[in-house]
Amino acid sequence: METTLIILxxxxxxxxxMGQIITRFENKGLQVVGxxxxxISQQLAATHYEAHSARPFYAGLVKFMTSSPVLxxxxxxxxxxxxxxxxxxxTFGSKAAAGTIRGDFGVSNSxxxxxxxxxxxxxERELKLFFxxxxxxxWSRNADAWIYDMSGGKAE
Ligand code: IDP
Ligand code: MG
Numbered sequence: 244m245e246t247t248l249i250i251l252x253x254x255x256x257x258x259x260x261m262g263q264i265i266t267r268f269e270n271k272g273l274q275v276v277g278x279x280x281x282x283i284s285q286q287l288a289a290t291h292y293e294a295h296s297a298r299p300f301y302a303g304l305v306k307f308m309t310s311s312p313v314l315x316x317x318x319x320x321x322x323x324x325x326x327x328x329x330x331x332x333x334t335f336g337s338k339a340a341a342g343t344i345r346g347d348f349g350v351s352n353s354x355x356x357x358x359x360x361x362x363x364x365x366x367e368r369e370l371k372l373f374f375x376x377x378x379x380x381x382w383s384r385n386a387d388a389w390i391y392d393m394s395g396g397k398a399e
Contacts, residue, residue: 244319244320244323245319245320245321245322245323245324245363245366246276246317246318246319246323246379247318247319247323247324247327247359247366247370248315248317248318248359248365248366248369248370248373249317249318249357249358249359249360250308250314250315250316250359251264251265251313251316251357252307252308252313252354252355252356252357253307253313254307254349254351254354254356255348255356256311256312256313257311258348263348264344264357267344268316268318271320271326271330272391273318273320273323273326273327274318274319274320274382274384274387275316275317275319276317276318276319276379276381276382277315277316277317277370277378277380278314278316278317279314279315279373279378280312280314280315281373282312283308283309284309285309287372288304288305288309289305291308291372292304292305292308300353303353304353307353307354315373315374317370317379321391321398324359324362324363327360328359328361329343330343331343331344332346333345334352334355335355336349336351336352336354336356337350337351339355344356345357
């Protein structure tokens with residue numbers, strides 16, 4: 244099982260579509276193991292997006308991400324990182340395929356609703372940035388017996 248960091252960005256919170264986006268992850272069978280509404284500080288935004296610090300859109304990105312609350316989620320499941328990225332769609336709303344979150348809910352290149360870790364290394368780093376020890380819950384979900392084939396002793 245993988246756990247990934249998802250951020251519902253300020254535009255998703257302000258537009259009142261948090262529930263619709265979370266529902267997509269729940270419908271897919273992924274498990275919410277962490278959730279926190281928070282305002283991202285300048286420092287945290289800078290650390291989170293440090294790989295982009297030389298990009299022309301960086302200043303605007305940090306301003307956007309710190310402008311209004313976000314909902315930070317830890318999402319767990321089989322291949323959760325790749326599955327979530329596929330559900331999010333391409334970076335630009337105008338390019339994202341219909342059926343994806345960005346493809347269905349937006350057209351902007353920068354206000355694109357959602358962040359998701361793009362690798363296991365990124366997920367580990369980002370989960371630690373946004374969730375303190377004890378804020379991610381390891382809870383067992385009864386539905387897992389029907390979401391996964393456990394007949395071989397592990398989730399398939
Ligand atoms: P990702 O969120 O799909 O992983 P990244 O390339 O990691 O995309 O970029 C991080 C964020 O920076 C994007 O989600 C988007 O909000 C913003 N961004 C990326 N490229 C551009 C751009 O060309 N113009 C404006 N904003 C951008
Ligand atoms: Mg990225």
